[in-house]
Amino acid sequence: MDNFRFLNPTRIIFGRGTENQVGREAAGYAKKVLLHYGGDSAKKTGLYDRVVNSLKAAGVEYVELGGVKPNPRLSLVREGIRLCREHKPELILAVGGGSVIDSAKAIAAGVPYAGDVWDFFTGKAEVKAAIPLATILTIPAAGSEASTGCVITNEEGWYKRAFNSEYVYPQFSILNPELAFTLPKYQVACGAADIIAHLMERYFTNTQHVEFTDRLIEATVKTIVHNVPLVLAQPDNYDAWAEVMWAGTIAHNNLLNTGREGDWASHDIEHEISAIYDVAHGAGLAVVFPAWMKYVYKHDIKRFTQFAVRIWNVDENFWSPELTILEGISRHEAFLKSLGLPTRLADMEIDTSRVEEMAAKCTSNDSSTTGHFVELHQKDVANILMLSK
Amino acid sequence: MDNFRFLNPTRIIFGRGTENQVGREAAGYAKKVLLHYGGDSAKKTGLYDRVVNSLKAAGVEYVELGGVKPNPRLSLVREGIRLCREHKPELILAVGGGSVIDSAKAIAAGVPYAGDVWDFFTGKAEVKAAIPLATILTIPAAGSEASTGCVITNEEGWYKRAFNSEYVYPQFSILNPELAFTLPKYQVACGAADIIAHLMERYFTNTQHVEFTDRLIEATVKTIVHNVPLVLAQPDNYDAWAEVMWAGTIAHNNLLNTGREGDWASHDIEHEISAIYDVAHGAGLAVVFPAWMKYVYKHDIKRFTQFAVRIWNVDENFWSPELTILEGISRHEAFLKSLGLPTRLADMEIDTSRVEEMAAKCTSNDSSTTGHFVELHQKDVANILMLSK
Numbered sequence: 171m172d173n174f175r176f177l178n179p180t181r182i183i184f185g186r187g188t189e190n191q192v193g194r195e196a197a198g199y200a201k202k203v204l205l206h207y208g209g210d211s212a213k214k215t216g217l218y219d220r221v222v223n224s225l226k227a228a229g230v231e232y233v234e235l236g237g238v239k240p241n242p243r244l245s246l247v248r249e250g251i252r253l254c255r256e257h258k259p260e261l262i263l264a265v266g267g268g269s270v271i272d273s274a275k276a277i278a279a280g281v282p283y284a285g286d287v288w289d290f291f292t293g294k295a296e297v298k299a300a301i302p303l304a305t306i307l308t309i310p311a312a313g314s315e316a317s318t319g320c321v322i323t324n325e326e327g328w329y330k331r332a333f334n335s336e337y338v339y340p341q342f343s344i345l346n347p348e349l350a351f352t353l354p355k356y357q358v359a360c361g362a363a364d365i366i367a368h369l370m371e372r373y374f375t376n377t378q379h380v381e382f383t384d385r386l387i388e389a390t391v392k393t394i395v396h397n398v399p400l401v402l403a404q405p406d407n408y409d410a411w412a413e414v415m416w417a418g419t420i421a422h423n424n425l426l427n428t429g430r431e432g433d434w435a436s437h438d439i440e441h442e443i444s445a446i447y448d449v450a451h452g453a454g455l456a457v458v459f460p461a462w463m464k465y466v467y468k469h470d471i472k473r474f475t476q477f478a479v480r481i482w483n484v485d486e487n488f489w490s491p492e493l494t495i496l497e498g499i500s501r502h503e504a505f506l507k508s509l510g511l512p513t514r515l516a517d518m519e520i521d522t523s524r525v526e527e528m529a530a531k532c533t534s535n536d537s538s539t540t541g542h543f544v545e546l547h548q549k550d551v552a553n554i555l556m557l558s559k
Numbered sequence: 560m561d562n563f564r565f566l567n568p569t570r571i572i573f574g575r576g577t578e579n580q581v582g583r584e585a586a587g588y589a590k591k592v593l594l595h596y597g598g599d600s601a602k603k604t605g606l607y608d609r610v611v612n613s614l615k616a617a618g619v620e621y622v623e624l625g626g627v628k629p630n631p632r633l634s635l636v637r638e639g640i641r642l643c644r645e646h647k648p649e650l651i652l653a654v655g656g657g658s659v660i661d662s663a664k665a666i667a668a669g670v671p672y673a674g675d676v677w678d679f680f681t682g683k684a685e686v687k688a689a690i691p692l693a694t695i696l697t698i699p700a701a702g703s704e705a706s707t708g709c710v711i712t713n714e715e716g717w718y719k720r721a722f723n724s725e726y727v728y729p730q731f732s733i734l735n736p737e738l739a740f741t742l743p744k745y746q747v748a749c750g751a752a753d754i755i756a757h758l759m760e761r762y763f764t765n766t767q768h769v770e771f772t773d774r775l776i777e778a779t780v781k782t783i784v785h786n787v788p789l790v791l792a793q794p795d796n797y798d799a800w801a802e803v804m805w806a807g808t809i810a811h812n813n814l815l816n817t818g819r820e821g822d823w824a825s826h827d828i829e830h831e832i833s834a835i836y837d838v839a840h841g842a843g844l845a846v847v848f849p850a851w852m853k854y855v856y857k858h859d860i861k862r863f864t865q866f867a868v869r870i871w872n873v874d875e876n877f878w879s880p881e882l883t884i885l886e887g888i889s890r891h892e893a894f895l896k897s898l899g900l901p902t903r904l905a906d907m908e909i910d911t912s913r914v915e916e917m918a919a920k921c922t923s924n925d926s927s928t929t930g931h932f933v934e935l936h937q938k939d940v941a942n943i944l945m946l947s948k
Contacts, residue, residue: 173574
């Protein structure tokens with residue numbers, strides 16, 4: 171186990187009807203909030219009205235900024251920063267999924283920064299302050315509701331880039347599983363793929379002696395694997411949704427990477443796909459991850475055997491670890507497919523014409539590689555993308 | 560799953576040599592600290608010197624209060640409160656195990672309170688403020704380094720009582736597994752029994768649909784069960800100690816009881832034993848828990864079957880859940896015994912002469928019961944104590 175520092179100060183407010191507490195909670199931080207959200211779904215479901223009523227009842231004013239799209243855009247972040255500088259809210263309240271929350275995080279960090287907010291994503295500057303933010307989560311997926319991560323797409327060149335900072339931990343996040351009842355099935359499946367990918371990126375590590383976090387990750391994956399089919403079959407199954415939502419938060423709140431180095435190549439590769447083709451992040455991950463596993467598994471036969479046996483209950487073949495592993499990867503891919511997800515580029519109607527471009531962009535950094543479990547060069551990324559065609 | 564609120568803002572600083580960072584960390588909170596510790600072991604091992612040197616190097620002054628005993632006493636807490644009011648440290652730094660940390664928590668809460676600090680333990684008053692505290696943990700056991708809990712023994716009548724408050728979450732806790740290398744084996748075993756009991760108290764719940772936290776608890780118990788025998792056999796096995804120490808913290812940091820009601824009868828019953836006989840808390844738990852399980856398992860056959868199968872790998876007998884369960888309980892007890900712990904009152908040279916007195920004290924509260932999974936009356940507590948004779 172590596173030495174580590176861990177902090178997660180986000181207060182979780184979990185359960186039925188909890189969005190109605192938002193006014194009271196927000197009033198502890200702010201007299202005025204920036205209410206940040208996506209499209210019309212929050213208005214259609216009545217969530218928007220409940221939030222606004224709760225804020226009003228608590229005497230909290232609000233300025234609005236809607237219109238966040240999936241793969242949230244830098245231009246709207248800049249608009250949010252401008253709005254905040256003008257109206258000076260003391261809290262940004264993100265109502266939505268990972269895209270809305272990430273957009274809110276970028277705004278929160280951008281407001282007190284004198285330079286261009288994109289600097290945080292290129293590594294030119296580090297976040298040193300942020301205005302407080304809070305969230306009401308509507309889809310278990312990105313884990314952004316209790317994470318340090320923030321991913322934004324720059325339309326100039328379609329670069330999708332991330333930063334991590336403790337300054338953008340939400341002050342509080344409200345998680346009501348009921349809000350997920352109305353999600354389209356495909357979005358649910360994409361969210362599940364994202365959660366599983368967060369867990370697998372952490373699981374595949376070169377750090378030795380990480381039994382405890384291994385077991386916690388396995389526990390979390392198994393919970394997702396058991397409950398996501400239930401919520402797809404029964405969209406109003408509160409109990410199953412509650413498991414998925416809480417597991418989705420813990421999957422990405424940094425607890426499960428304490429003392430271990432994650433991989434993250436699949437996320438990087440997927441970011442290149444969704445930046446160009448604007449597909450759902452989770453769908454892209456469902457395509458990339460199985461291909462990545464097939465490409466790298468020989469790097470650590472023991473870890474991949476543990477993955478197959480403990481997560482996918484493969485009956486271990488002690489004479490052929492490789493058969494054990496391939497069965498595990500096969501079950502992993504079959505599970506994603508069973509949720510209605512693409513597992514090949516062709517399933518998303520993406521051909522291989524821009525594979526080299528994506529591989530080049532993905533490795534256009536100081537190290538010219540991506541990933542930690544196995545360091546992938548441009549050629550490797552292209553091979554993985556070809557494996558997933 | 561029940562609705563819940565969860566917050567854990569303690570920063571964890573984990574790994575080799577991390578105690579040498581204490582001065583720098585403390586300087587972020589204080590110019591002067593109260594340095595609170597137990598007996599001579601911190602001085603013998605050199606830890607005390609490293610801490611003092613780190614504080615001095617960071618320009619942090621300190622006032623000292625040593626002498627915390629296992630089952631920490633109210634009189635020393637009162638002395639600490641007096642010292643703090645006189646010297647006005649901005650941070651209490653607890654260097655030790657659960658006893659030292661709990662003593663520090665009681666002092667931290669007592670300083671800003673006008674009444675008697677014991678009021679928090681009798682329920683007469685609620686903690687509304689506390690001065691900041693931080694810890695350097697020397698033994699994985701109580702989990703107090705990242706918990707809301709605080710247990711103190713009042714020598715007047717030998718009452719051992721607890722309070723819980725978010726105000727006493729440490730600001731930061733330094734966890735260096737190397738500090739555990741020199742612990743006596745019996746203390747290691749008692750610590751393990753305490754950690755396992757924290758997990759089991761949470762596991763045995765009447766709350767339905769708590770799969771995720773069930774699985775996380777199982778993962779944590781299995782980590783303890785695998786690694787504690789390793790550290791007993793190889794006291795300088797850093798890797799195994801790191802698993803035990805981090806698992807011990809997570810076992811009690813409130814994550815694993817999110818959305819579920821725990822039991823806690825065994826803790827209450829044990830507190831009566833250690834208050835009178837001054838035995839180690841973990842040893843008392845190793846005696847009480849198996850007896851408690853035998854007494855209550857019929858209350859929820861499914862949950863106890865899951866316990867036996869998932870935690871103790873019992874080959875499920877589908878025709879006789881009871882045999883499955885009894886085998887699980889038997890393995891649980893055998894494991895505690897294998898660590899060198901008592902599992903019967905007689906092993907601690909305690910007879911049954913004061914069973915009724917303990918049972919009466921344990922249920923001398925508003926409800927006249929203890930426990931939530933099964934509500935135990937005085938007679939039940941006495942029966943459990945007799946089962947453990």
